[in-house]
Structures are given as structure tokens and as C-alpha cells.
Amino acid sequence: MNKLVYSIPLLIILAGCTSIHRLDCTRHEVINVPQGIKEPSKLEGVDQRISKGEPVIFKVAGGERVPFKLTMDLPMGKLEKADYMFAFDRDTYFLLSKKLGFELSPDGQRWANISSPKSMAKLFGFKHGEVAFGFTSGTNENPFMNLEIKVK
Secondary structure, three states, X not given: OEEEEEXXXXXXXXXXXXXXXXXXXXXXXXXXXXXXXXXXHHHOOHHHHHHOOOOEEEEEOOOOEEEEEOOOEEOXXXXXXXXXXXXXXXXXXXXXXXXXXXXXXXXXXXXXXXOOHHHHHHHHOOOEEEEEEEEEEEOOEEEEXXXXXXXX
């Protein structure tokens, strides 16, 4: 098997301050994502609620798997098709809001915006990460390009 992999450590400790705020999810309707996927009627009206300025909170419990589609449109090319399953190791809450944007929480109480890696690192307890990129070819498989993103 021929393998070329290039890894780049990600420095999560970035300049700037962290911004973690509190919002009690028990004061809002929390939509269970796997249940919403099985029963789409549970997701009706979400876009209207967000446009009215209401925060909408989704939850996926640890141990659950959710269908995941990945799309990339970059200057050098596009990812044409990618369907996966995302397996959650821990409870994760997603907040969508006109005012706050897109935020994540491990407990439904403390929230960080996804555009702040330092806040996400502090909230979810990871200290560093790695991006690995490579090409692999073997005798029993077609050659492929590999991209791995990990945080610990």
C-alpha cells in the first residue's frame, strides 16, 4: 500500500477572548433531532420561528447516530457526493437564532458560537487538534484522497 499523509497540528489556543454565555434550554422547546428526522412534522415552522427572532434548540443524545451530508464548494473544486452517519459520543445541543447565530452546547446551559474555536475548545474541553491530508493507493482498493480532522 502506498500512502502519503501530511499532518498539520491545529492550535486551538487562538488570540482573543472566549465568549461563552448562558441560556437555559429548559425554557424553550428542544427538538430531538433523530425523532425530527423520523417525523418531519416536528420540524415544521422552525424557519418561521427563527425569522421571528425566537431561538430554536435541537438536541442529539450521546450514542445516537444521525445521517450526515457533506458538501464542499471550493475555488479548486467541489465535493460531488458524500453521505455519512455521524455518531455522537455525548449529548450535544444546537441553537439557531437570528440574534446569536449558530451555537453549540454540551449541556443545554452554556453556549459557544461555532465561529469561535477558542470558545468551543473551552466549552467542550479540548486543547489541540490535527488536520491530516493524504493520498492512498493499495492493491485491493481504488486510490483515494483522505482528509481527517481531529480534536482532543
